[in-house]
Amino acid sequence: MKCSDSATTSSIAVKDWSGRRGRLGDKIFLYLTFIFALIIVVILVALLIVLNVDAMPAIQKFGTSFLTSMDWDPVQELFGALPAIYGTLLSSIIALIIAVPISIGSAVFLSELAPAWIREPASFLIEMLAAIPSVIIGLWGIFVLVPFIRSPIEGWLGSHLGFLPLFQGPPFGLGFLAAGIILAIMVIPIITAVSRDVMRAVPITQREAMYALGATRWETIYRTVLPYCRSGLVGAIILGLGRALGETMAVTMVIGNSYALTSSLFSPGVTIASKIASEFSEASGDLYIGSLVELALVLFGITLLVNIIARLMVWRMVSVRNTGE
Amino acid sequence: MLYEMTNNITGRSTTEKPLYARDKSRYMLEVVRLSAWYGKMKAVNEISMKIKAQAITALIGPSGCGKSTLIRCMNRMHEVSDGGKVSGQVLLDGRDIYGKDVDAVSVRRRIGMVFQKPTAFPTMSIFDNVASGINLTRLWSRKGELQELVEHSLKKAALWEEVKDKLNRSGVSLSGGQQQRLCIARAIAIEPEILLLDEPCSALDPISTLKIEELMLEIKKDYTVVIVTHNMQQAARVSDFTGFLLLGELIEFAPTKELFSIPHDKRTEDYITGRFG
Numbered sequence: 234m235k236c237s238d239s240a241t242t243s244s245i246a247v248k249d250w251s252g253r254r255g256r257l258g259d260k261i262f263l264y265l266t267f268i269f270a271l272i273i274v275v276i277l278v279a280l281l282i283v284l285n286v287d288a289m290p291a292i293q294k295f296g297t298s299f300l301t302s303m304d305w306d307p308v309q310e311l312f313g314a315l316p317a318i319y320g321t322l323l324s325s326i327i328a329l330i331i332a333v334p335i336s337i338g339s340a341v342f343l344s345e346l347a348p349a350w351i352r353e354p355a356s357f358l359i360e361m362l363a364a365i366p367s368v369i370i371g372l373w374g375i376f377v378l379v380p381f382i383r384s385p386i387e388g389w390l391g392s393h394l395g396f397l398p399l400f401q402g403p404p405f406g407l408g409f410l411a412a413g414i415i416l417a418i419m420v421i422p423i424i425t426a427v428s429r430d431v432m433r434a435v436p437i438t439q440r441e442a443m444y445a446l447g448a449t450r451w452e453t454i455y456r457t458v459l460p461y462c463r464s465g466l467v468g469a470i471i472l473g474l475g476r477a478l479g480e481t482m483a484v485t486m487v488i489g490n491s492y493a494l495t496s497s498l499f500s501p502g503v504t505i506a507s508k509i510a511s512e513f514s515e516a517s518g519d520l521y522i523g524s525l526v527e528l529a530l531v532l533f534g535i536t537l538l539v540n541i542i543a544r545l546m547v548w549r550m551v552s553v554r555n556t557g558e
Numbered sequence: 559m560l561y562e563m564t565n566n567i568t569g570r571s572t573t574e575k576p577l578y579a580r581d582k583s584r585y586m587l588e589v590v591r592l593s594a595w596y597g598k599m600k601a602v603n604e605i606s607m608k609i610k611a612q613a614i615t616a617l618i619g620p621s622g623c624g625k626s627t628l629i630r631c632m633n634r635m636h637e638v639s640d641g642g643k644v645s646g647q648v649l650l651d652g653r654d655i656y657g658k659d660v661d662a663v664s665v666r667r668r669i670g671m672v673f674q675k676p677t678a679f680p681t682m683s684i685f686d687n688v689a690s691g692i693n694l695t696r697l698w699s700r701k702g703e704l705q706e707l708v709e710h711s712l713k714k715a716a717l718w719e720e721v722k723d724k725l726n727r728s729g730v731s732l733s734g735g736q737q738q739r740l741c742i743a744r745a746i747a748i749e750p751e752i753l754l755l756d757e758p759c760s761a762l763d764p765i766s767t768l769k770i771e772e773l774m775l776e777i778k779k780d781y782t783v784v785i786v787t788h789n790m791q792q793a794a795r796v797s798d799f800t801g802f803l804l805l806g807e808l809i810e811f812a813p814t815k816e817l818f819s820i821p822h823d824k825r826t827e828d829y830i831t832g833r834f835g
Contacts, residue, residue: 442677442741444638446691446748447667456690460681 284530291523299527305492305508307516312524314531316494320409320502321535324484325477327413327498332421333470339421340428345454356429363422371486374415379406379487382414387499402497407489410498415483420473427472431465432458464546471543478536481506505532586611586752586782587632587669592646594627594636601627603806604646609752609799614774614783616797616814618790620829624806625786626674629754632784633669634662650752667695670750674757676737678729684721687729687740688712691748707747715743716773735766742773746781753777755785759792771796790830794818802826 285292291299291312302313339359343352383406390400435458443453459466489501490511505528516522587609594602602624609615617625630636631644634655647654655665679687686693688708708725712718717739721732729740738758745753755774759767774783774796787793793800794814801811802823810817810826821827 438673438675438677439679441635441638442673442679443690445633445635445666445671445673446694446744447663448691448694449663452694456694457679460679463681 281533284526284533288523288527288530290519291527294520295524299524300531303492303494307518307521310518310520312520314505314528316492317503317505317508317528318531318535319494320412320488321478321504321506321532323409323498323502324412324416324488324504325474327409328416328420328477329470329474331414331417332424332473335417336421336424336469336473337428337466339425340432341454341458343425344429344432345458346450356426359422359425361422362418363426367419367480367483368486370415370419371483374411374483374487378414379411382406382411386410391499398496399498402495402499404499405489405501407487408497408499408501409488412484412488412502412504413498415487416477416480419480419483420477423476424469424473427469428466431462431469434465435461467546468543471539474539475536478539479506479532481510485510505529505535584611585609586650587784588647588649588652589628589632590647590649592628592631592644592648594624594631594645595641595643596627596639597641601806602631605803605806605808607801607808607811609782609784611782612778612780613798614778614785614796615799615801616793617784617786617801617803618788618793618829619803621788623803625803626756628803629756629784629786630671632752632754633671634665635671637662667748668750669752669754670745670748671754671756672738672741672745672758675761676734676741678732678737678740680728680730682729683726684729684732684740685725688743688747691744695748711743711747712740714746714777715739716769716776717743733766735762735769738762738766738770739773742770742777746777750781752782752784755783757786757788760788767792790818802829804829 295302295312299312299314300318301315302311303315304311304313305316306312339355343356343359347355383404387400387404387406387410391402391404394400439457439461440453443457448456484504485507488503488507490503490507491501492503492508493500495502509525509528509532513522513525516525585608589605589607589609592602592605593600605624605628617629619625627636630639630642632648634644636642636644644656647656649655650665650668654660655669679690682690685708688711689704692704692707709718709722712721717736720736721727721740724731730737732740738761742753742755742758759770762770771792774785777783785793785797797814799811800814800817802809802817802821802825804825810821810823812822817826818830821830
């Protein structure tokens with residue numbers, strides 16, 4: 234074999250030319266690490282197989298209409314995923330719209346503007362926000378956020394921007410808007426922490442080069458720091474999106490769990506994760522369980538797609554930067 | 559074509575008039591009892607010197623002698639560093655750039671700087687790199703005018719011929735030496751009066767170094783140049799005046815020929831003959 238050749242030539246300086254001692258250790262190490270790596274792949278594949286097997290009754294019964302149907306009727310055993318897919322995407326988009334400006338803004342402050350004595354404690358607090366269990370955030374959502382959303386926020390939006398389909402209908406409090414805000418609170422620490430790290434990684438020489446051209450602080454941030462780390466910022470946002478799409482507990486508590494598809498942000502809705510969490514314990518019958526598992530497969534597919542898109546974007550940006558090298 | 563005539567970097571530029579015709583005997587920059595600190599550490603100790611217009615002034619000395627700190631004080635870049643503090647004066651046209659009513663940003667527009675490592679902006683094209691300083695002050699500009707300025711600056715930096723067909727490529731697609739000339743083009747695009755070069759060749763190969771040296775001799779017709787260098791031969795080759803720094807003090811400051819042939823101070827002599835440093 235090739236590796237034995239190289240082992241002999243490289244150990245010329247050693248008295249023992251056989252190289253036996255080193256090769257055995259290398260082999261054990263190789264097999265061990267290979268097995269560990271294999272375990273991860275096996276778990277992933279096994280998970281996919283089990284999900285597929287369990288979902289099979291629903292897949293066979295409904296086919297692709299599962300993705301486009303709005304029904305969820307355990308009595309007549311009619312199931313469709315569209316409202317849950319819609320709710321998942323809508324609540325995550327609301328969350329990003331709220332969270333991205335706040336997160337990037339605070340990351341800029343923490344990385345570029347804050348004096349050192351603020352930087353450390355503030356970063357610590359933001360990271361602590363990420364450590365709060367989601368059920369606690371959900372509880373706070375029910376008792377504090379939802380009543381607050383119901384009268385001041387939704388009331389104001391409804392009377393001033395009520396001409397938009399987004400802000401029509403009675404203010405329930407529980408609903409997409411509440412879920413989006415809760416999700417935003419949960420993804421802000423992630424996006425902020427990653428963005429801050431990415432910005433701190435921009436070389437000081439890049440900032441100085443911009444300062445030396447007569448740039449102000451803001452111009453240096455806007456023209457040098459942010460462009461330099463933009464692929465990292467996209468990665469941070471996608472990381473937050475991944476968290477938002479899969480978040481279960483807090484969303485289940487505030488979204489209202491109504492299996493409907495409406496344009497109004499005020500109305501209660503459902504996400505894939507909240508649907509599974511609230512119904513798996515009472516589900517009976519292969520078709521019902523199969524439909525819930527197929528919902529899980531759909532969520533798996535969505536998060537996979539999001540991650541692939543994110544990777545492609547990051548790769549593209551990095552390769553644009555390196556053209557010609 | 560026209561730019562081919564002007565491309566010869568050592569030859570006289572025939573198409574361009576000097577941007578700032580200046581009186582050669584004038585002092586452009588005057589440093590008065592300047593001290594600088596990093597936190598508690600004093601890096602520059604009460605240095606005073608006068609820098610002639612349209613000449614190259616070199617600052618030499620062993621590592622850690624404060625020469626980089628001194629040059630960074632000349633356009634208020636030192637205060638960007640962590641814990642950077644300055645006392646004393648730096649007079650530009652008789653006006654203290656550390657004066658209360660003077661904005662550091664406007665100082666840096668008049669006194670440009672090029673750093674040790676090439677600092678091309680990786681997300682910008684070659685064209686945008688050169689235009690990046692200009693774009694700061696002009697909210698909008700006529701496209702043709704901007705193009706002219708970029709071309710002019712690249713020619714001045716002796717880079718035009720090498721990049722004129724790939725102005726849209728990324729700034730970091732160039733070699734190290736080309737990137738450093740790109741940084742010089744970027745610095746002179748905003749038409750400063752003084753150009754500060756902080757060890758501009760220390761990361762470059764000998765051929766790129768030679769090109770930058772030729773470039774310095776060319777641009778000193780229009781600009782006042784201050785260069786920090788580790789390389790004594792470089793100081794001897796290109797500069798008109800040389801200052802020798804040791805442990806934060808200016809030991810000797812004289813015309814280059816004089817300093818290298820008949821140094822007055824024993825420490826200068828020891829350094830330039832290679833006895834330490």
